[in-house]
Amino acid sequence: MTxxxxxxxxxxxxxxxxxxxxxxxxxxxxxxWPSAEAFLEAWQTDWPGCIVxxxxxxxxxxxxxxEALLTRGNxxxxxxxxxxxxxPMAVAALKKGAYHFIExxxxxxxxxxxxxxxxxxxxENRQAAADRGTVEARLATLTARERExxxxxxxxxxxxxxxxxxxxxxxxxxxxxxxxxxxxxxxSAVELAQMLTALR
Amino acid sequence: MTxxxxxxxxxxxxxxxxxxxxxxxxxxxxxxWPSAEAFLEAWQTDWPGCIVxxxxxxxxxxxxxxEALLTRGNxxxxxxxxxxxxxPMAVAALKKGAYHFIExxxxxxxxxxxxxxxxxxxxENRQAAADRGTVEARLATLTARERExxxxxxxxxxxxxxxxxxxxxxxxxxxxxxxxxxxxxxxSAVELAQMLTALR
DNA sequence: GTCGCTATTGTGGAATACCGCAAGATCGCC
DNA sequence: GGCGATCTTGCGGTATTCCACAATAGCGAC
Numbered sequence: 001m002t003x004x005x006x007x008x009x010x011x012x013x014x015x016x017x018x019x020x021x022x023x024x025x026x027x028x029x030x031x032x033w034p035s036a037e038a039f040l041e042a043w044q045t046d047w048p049g050c051i052v053x054x055x056x057x058x059x060x061x062x063x064x065x066x067e068a069l070l071t072r073g074n075x076x077x078x079x080x081x082x083x084x085x086x087x088p089m090a091v092a093a094l095k096k097g098a099y100h101f102i103e104x105x106x107x108x109x110x111x112x113x114x115x116x117x118x119x120x121x122x123x124e125n126r127q128a129a130a131d132r133g134t135v136e137a138r139l140a141t142l143t144a145r146e147r148e149x150x151x152x153x154x155x156x157x158x159x160x161x162x163x164x165x166x167x168x169x170x171x172x173x174x175x176x177x178x179x180x181x182x183x184x185x186x187x188s189a190v191e192l193a194q195m196l197t198a199l200r
Numbered sequence: 201m202t203x204x205x206x207x208x209x210x211x212x213x214x215x216x217x218x219x220x221x222x223x224x225x226x227x228x229x230x231x232x233w234p235s236a237e238a239f240l241e242a243w244q245t246d247w248p249g250c251i252v253x254x255x256x257x258x259x260x261x262x263x264x265x266x267e268a269l270l271t272r273g274n275x276x277x278x279x280x281x282x283x284x285x286x287x288p289m290a291v292a293a294l295k296k297g298a299y300h301f302i303e304x305x306x307x308x309x310x311x312x313x314x315x316x317x318x319x320x321x322x323x324e325n326r327q328a329a330a331d332r333g334t335v336e337a338r339l340a341t342l343t344a345r346e347r348e349x350x351x352x353x354x355x356x357x358x359x360x361x362x363x364x365x366x367x368x369x370x371x372x373x374x375x376x377x378x379x380x381x382x383x384x385x386x387x388s389a390v391e392l393a394q395m396l397t398a399l400r
Numbered sequence: 401g402t403c404g405c406t407a408t409t410g411t412g413g414a415a416t417a418c419c420g421c422a423a424g425a426t427c428g429c430c
Numbered sequence: 431g432g433c434g435a436t437c438t439t440g441c442g443g444t445a446t447t448c449c450a451c452a453a454t455a456g457c458g459a460c
Contacts, residue, residue: 085287086287087285087286087287087303088302088303090287090290090291090294091294091302094290094291094294094295095300100291100295101287101291102288103287103288143435144436145436145437146436154394155390156386156388156391158415158416159416168437168438169439169440170416171439171441172437172438174418174419175437177417178419187356189388189389189390190353190354190356190389190390190392192390193390193393193394193397194354194393194397197393197394197398198397198400200398343407345406345407345408346406358445358446358447359446360446368407368408368409369408369409369410370409370446371408371409372407372409374447374448374449375408376407377448378448
């Protein structure tokens with residue numbers, strides 16, 4: 001399941017099948033889920049694509065499912081679909097980060113367009129997250145001392161000052177500094193600063 | 201008008217007055233506008249606060265007013281108020297950056313809370329923008345040559361390399377470099393990198 | 401033409417950064 | 431006890447940065 005796909009969560013089998021067919025004809029991969037519970041149980045953080053989520057379902061509602069995903073750190077764009085929504089509900093959902101909120105009956109093309117946009121949006125997010133990930137992976141290889149030295153480097157301090165603050169010799173600071181650059185795969189403090197500031 | 205206030209745009213005088221009174225009792229400054237046109241004519245980029253915008257009005261509608269503000273670079277949070285809104289309209293407004301979308305009749309306290317949140321939100325935006333502004337103001341004082349040198353510094357290159365690339369002496373590069381640091385009010389290339397990367 | 405800004409370069413020296421080589425000490429793990 | 435990772439330090443030398451002082455030249459504004 002490394003292929004981006006639209007996760008369709010709806011307790012109405014007829015609708016699931018209809019949507020599957022619709023997306024298939026437009027070249028969008030889908031995966032069908034008969035309930036929020038089933039999806040949440042299987043869901044993995046790293047799934048790419050988007051979610052098409054019906055609000056009114058037996059058992060856990062779409063909104064509850066959305067909340068659950070939020071607390072679990074979901075990053076997939078969520079498109080709400082509902083036949084009985086209202087403005088406050090839509091506003092609340094969007095302000096909490098939902099990607100879209102569409103009412104039934106909807107135009108097939110509109111939904112496919114939305115899903116394609118959502119998947120593209122997710123791709124970008126994922127790329128940015130991957131970049132952050134590699135940087136964080138490098139950070140993770142630093143020892144505690146190296147990280148300490150790095151922080152002081154990022155404050156623009158001279159090795160001499162860093163040595164004073166940590167009460168160690170300048171030569172030791174140089175050693176740490178050199179290893180920090182190696183591990184972070186940068187050649188200068190400037191690159192390091194850019195790499196880390198970009199994370200924020 | 202440097203005081204943050206809620207701009208109430210509604211063509212119904214009774215509603216304007218009612219809202220003015222409501223906000224006054226809650227200590228929120230207001231300014232009343234009888235039409236979108238009147239507001240747009242007076243509007244200044246740097247006004248702080250937020251906008252409470254009725255959708256259905258004689259003349260220019262609230263949505264049209266919103267679009268006009270968007271193209272003019274408005275940063276004020278916009279709270280839409282309407283008695284005849286629907287879900288697609290609310291979704292479209294929020295996705296374009298509106299702060300909220302509330303239906304009449306609304307709870308007075310809810311609206312005041314929203315407005316207060318919006319004003320607080322604008323404060324934060326404004327602070328961040330001010331920071332960007334000061335940095336950009338400093339950038340503006342750089343000469344073309346200094347900016348060129350700065351860009352190469354930010355690529356982590358040595359003065360020697362920069363001198364080669366620009367076909368000037370190392371000493372000249374040092375002079376530019378020194379002036380760049382002065383004008384940008386930083387003491388090291390690391391600070392410079394952080395300051396500029398934070399802009400993105 | 402004079403004034404101010406900018407770009408340019410030089411000299412010379414002090415402060416820093418950077419590097420390879422070598423090595424002692426501590427600590428946790430098998 | 432041996433092994434590996436980490437933190438620590440020193441020596442000696444080269445590369446770079448940073449700075450004060452000084453100076454020439456072009457260019458646009460008044």
